Amino acid sequence: MRKIVSGLLVGAIVSSATVVSAAPPITLVMNGQGGKPDASSQIINGRAFVPVRAVAEDLGAAVKWDAAQRTVYVFTGEQKEDVSLEKSKNESSASPLRLVINGKEAKSEVPPQMINGRAWVPARELAEGLGSGVHWNASQRSIWITNKIVNPSAKDFNGQAMITFSYDDGLDTFYDFALPLHEKYGVPATTNIIAGRIKDGARTMYLDADQMKDMYDRGVEIGSHSYSHEKGLTTLSDEDLDFELRESKAVLEQIVPKVQTIGIPFSMYDERVKTAVKKYYQAARNFEHLQNDIPPADKLWMHSAIAVTNEMTFDQIKLRIDEAVKNKQWCIIMLHGIDPDNRDLYEIKPALLEKVLAYVASLGRDKILPVNTIDGVSLAVK
Structure with missing residues (x-):
């Protein structure tokens, strides 16, 4: 169910062409837990982006980086050999990154980005590609990603x-x-x-x-x-x-x-x-x-x-x-x-x-x- 309601806004919160820093920060909440130091969110070209490894692993998936193909592979099931997301010396910074989830390329209006040696991907494409839920809480400016029941405290x-x-x-x-x-x-x-x-x-x-x-x-x-x-x-x-x-x-x-x-x-x-x-x-x-x-x-x-x-x-x-x-x-x-x-x-x-x-x-x-x-x-x- 893509784009269930306009209020999700995970795919289009703002419309600036670069990462937004002046607006209030966006909180990423994974299965009811927020504030993890390695999991956060940024707005890039109007889309909410998250660090692929931190989020995917929280959802029970594994991540592999192919520098030659400039491709981030995310997959569920048996864990594969861990591959660093650091840039390769032979990597061309001109070609866009690709996100492949369980063998299927996730297409997005804004492609994945490499920021400070880490791969960042669109939150919606990553979550929905793994069968997880993603929604936007406007009043709290938070992105919720879930793949398990969250009983409240x-x-x-x-x-x-x-x-x-x-x-x-x-x-x-x-x-x-x-x-x-x-x-x-x-x-x-x-x-x-x-x-x-x-x-x-x-x-x-x-x-x-x-x-x-x-x-x-x-x-x-x-x-x-x-x-x-x-x-x-x-x-x-x-x-x-x-x-x-x-x-x-x-x-x-x-x-x-x-x-x-x-x-x-x-x-x-x-x-x-x-x-x-x-x-x-x-x-x-x-x-x-x-x-x-x-x-x-x-x-x-x-x-x-x-x-x-x-x-x-x-x-x-x-x-x-x-x-x-x-x-x-x-x-x-x-x-x-x-x-x-x-x-x-x-x-x-x-x-x-x-x-x-x-x-x-x-x-x-x-x-x-x-x-x-x-x-x-x-x-x-x-």
């Missing part, structure tokens, strides 16, 4: 709006299609798992334990969605209700260290269920088509602002996000399957999810802070 929340992407059922399409997009844009996520349907070698549509462990290690919150999800919790006896809540948590915590939140199945919820939920979980999400105040009025009865279906458009989802930004509220978006075929009502195509994630990233974390459910609760009450 307390210092990141300053009373702005928040947003949570909350996935129900524990479908394996999350692992295949949604997780890579959340990493690309650095946006946290919560997946609420039906503990009794975890894949155990059978061919089912649900996640298996190894996938869940990997997701957790990559920054995804694992929440509960009851043990069986066969009946609404309000229809159960006290004994069966306690089993659904207790056993789900117990099963999931044999896979990941902590399960602290729950998405209420079928959104069937009342005070009796809430009392039972409180014994095992710190927060509960229900669907009521409402935004949450910050802090929420009741962290054990939080609302989803929208339940996304394959009949919805980007503009409908954007409307709820913009509403949260305007009112500084917490927008929880409820999703299920992410599948190119989107055959079920509650399955959407990856392209729609990417458009939503890209929009959230483009707004900047100072306007709307992406959080998982438990982090949102923790930050909001401080």
Whole structure:
């Protein structure tokens, strides 16, 4: 998705013909971390440039310099022999540098530059060539490049709006299609798992334990969605209700260290269920088509602002996000399957999810802070 919105401006922040020094400095933020001495940004001919080695290696890629061909090679996979980026004595300073990423030349209106013995390349071409996200935060004059989920800390929340992407059922399409997009844009996520349907070698549509462990290690919150999800919790006896809540948590915590939140199945919820939920979980999400105040009025009865279906458009989802930004509220978006075929009502195509994630990233974390459910609760009450 090149040039998602004009506000990205990573490709055209200013229009001067040389490196700009009079304007306020541009901060480069890699996976939520800024201020690294070997990673910075410069504006060259109106384009944001970054030092190729520092940025590429932060994104898990290797770099090789071919002086004879004046070409910077960037590649993922097995590390190759490291080659210095220092100028060769035989190198012609007249011919432009080339950037080749995983065997494909990255074309840019402004070619790579050699500055003080280091190769600098356009930020957008490098990031997108490696499958990473890149966006411009105008208010903070920072370029964000991400290829992993960035869960916030307390210092990141300053009373702005928040947003949570909350996935129900524990479908394996999350692992295949949604997780890579959340990493690309650095946006946290919560997946609420039906503990009794975890894949155990059978061919089912649900996640298996190894996938869940990997997701957790990559920054995804694992929440509960009851043990069986066969009946609404309000229809159960006290004994069966306690089993659904207790056993789900117990099963999931044999896979990941902590399960602290729950998405209420079928959104069937009342005070009796809430009392039972409180014994095992710190927060509960229900669907009521409402935004949450910050802090929420009741962290054990939080609302989803929208339940996304394959009949919805980007503009409908954007409307709820913009509403949260305007009112500084917490927008929880409820999703299920992410599948190119989107055959079920509650399955959407990856392209729609990417458009939503890209929009959230483009707004900047100072306007709307992406959080998982438990982090949102923790930050909001401080």
